[in-house]
Amino acid sequence: MNLISLHLTQLKPYQQYYTSKVKKELMAALSFTHNHQSSDNRRGGSHNHRHGPIVEEIEGLIKVFNDGCVERPPIVPTVSATVHPSAKVTAFDIKLSNDTWARVYIPDAAAFSPSVTLPLLVYFRGGGFCVGSAAWSCYHDFLTDLAVKARCVIVSVNYRLAPEHRLPAAYDDGINVVSWLMKQGSNGGYSWVNKCDLSNVFLAGDSAGANVAYQVALKITNTSNLKGVILIHPFFGGEARTFSEKQQHSKSSALTLSASDTYWRLALPRGVSRDHPWCNPPISSSARLPTTMVFMAEFDILKDRNMEMCKMMRSHGKRVEGIIHGGVGHAFHILDKSSVSRDRIHDMMCRLRNFIHP
Template identity: 30%
Template structure:
């Protein structure tokens, strides 16, 4: 075997390693929790195939505290993982969305998009848009899934995600504003510890995410890994300031959550400032968790600050 074929091409410790021969080893998010009724919360889950020919699917979550004719807010969730890790079916995201559904008393659809580098950008975004449109196809009560037909309030639809998933949520809201979602109008989006690119000037000395620091001028190495054909730091997917459609963001309110020790903290604040100056007319709010790092709540879900953050997200989706 050619030793060069087994050289490491990209390393994202301790989560992923990619080799020059095309092999990818993932050390996070590969486990699968079967759909079931959660013993602690009573939240029920089921899996659906959205576009089997292209491998797009989702997990639907329904709380147990629901009447037969009750309509609940509907959340479409896009998981994080740098566009190359994770799924709705892994323990981390299954448990997180289950807890959020229980706390907020909502219906949720957690999207399983195809992952880079095998499926580089824009594939994860196109898959996410296909899933979003599939959800919207239930807005007249005649879609293929009864849980969405019977229990979803399509006048209260939200998009949310963490890290790269928050970036997807933002881009889906932009596309909704430009192309529309039929009769559905998004109520809001929740961007938790969002990823909007990374430049050396944006490195936060309080952050611990050294693997995110630039390896090439203009744009961080992680983005080049998932989007090798990027135009650079002015790619509108990761730089909202470069997006001419930013003011068309298709929702009425936005909640941004950042963490004090997160290496992406500055980019979250950057998004807040740029959106606020864009001419978009919605309500904009940002909250910062002190003393915590990137997506801390996924790995310390029972800590006081994680509980507070979840209650804030639940409140956002239940406010008039």
Template identity: 30%
Template structure:
């Protein structure tokens, strides 16, 4: 008699798209995020210098934001307000991950600001423009506190709505720009956006600029990621990813902009391109760009205590307190 033959059948679904080390999409529609999935809770521990808590800003979409407040804030003290949008290629990370929680905690402590870190729905479950629409809803929720009668007491009591800053890194930098454009066209009563900070912003384009032509595989990866996050896009010159092509580009709704880039980052030249074109667009304001030598994309999140990260932190803090620095 013949012995039976047992064959091992793999239960691993077949891969459709592999964006390692970020995420993998399988042909059955399932998504495996390879990073940015850990969650750290907020804290009101009296022994730490920055308190944090999570607040729902959209019941309909079940979306929350994480608020940060320096512990020693006086009961009626008003602080500059930072609204932050996290990065992750529109596909990974949240405001509640250790990476962003730790970064915002440090930034709030050093800058002495109150901050709102906005969550938004991500691709591929929710393609662009949902991330923009969610972020705008988050910004509108923040603005609903401008008269001191919103649903969140921290914002009612401590946010200075005459000194609001928008900031974000990578995809969050892209979102930050889009929020500034929308705000420029549809301002909130009682809210003045004083400036925005674009940290290694995720901008792109069909034609290569600078050193991009030397990085064919990386270019293909960036283009594929954009088309994946936004399947209905007109391409890499879509104004959502190449803001220079936007007829409303000059309508950035603030008068101060800080662009931060890394010398070794593939997106470096796009940051410079943004800087140069906004200066000559007819937009009336002050824009500054700072390049970190020998550093790659979002290095400050990976190496928060290195010298260049600390220098970047000081640049951002100084940007928030520009009026004080001038006195």
């Protein structure tokens, strides 16, 4: 059975609810899913010719060779937008440009009820700006669950990766996606956008994706519809080490100091230090930021830096809610399946729902 058949099998119980226009959009999205999944796999594959020595490497995640070739081993499986009917979510992929696509999650409560609209959450996944995909299974599972529990439509953005596309490429992609979504609402574009309450928009992300969400929030021009920013273990840095960065790395945390430094060398513009404002952003009272929720983890090397950021934002009059989850590390919500992590994920989901629906 091919990919489109699998999607249609999943949707069959609900087909009576879809208009012909939505069916047409879904068919186009499903065709795109098949094409971009194949493309992602090719980019992560091995090469058959010499590239010279490895100049940068994070074991198991990325190799950069002297000739500029980049290899990304498929350490995390990618999955299609298929979800089980019991998940109570409709998911599909959309192509936004030649460089950018997104995975959309619509809770059934909105998908099959013409009068229901839900807040829109634009999500940027992590990966140090250098690895990852909106099709990674860990993100697909987390966001499928979040869409239902937080009662929101989620657009998970697949932005361009460094070092092929150094910053500000990811920021530009994020700004373009938000602008595209707003235009769809005003010009009667894709019908699924009608399920989004575009006066009630949130930007969110984890790790490097939280950095993207923060920068996009600062840069978008129309902030009246932006109601909140959610930063999960935000990936920031600096030349001076914090106390938590100097501590022995916890095995329960996904990010090491060495990996962090490598990501920044690959992502920042060539020749700049980690005190560049995209890595170590200054906080100013003039920055236009809505209420911000920052999640931190006890064993994350970024904990102290994140705590300091919350303190600085408050000192400049910004509304910030900071939450520290004990007993877990960086990106536990997508990578850690322990019972401790499950309890913390449940707490995170509840807080996110209350933040989106105050």
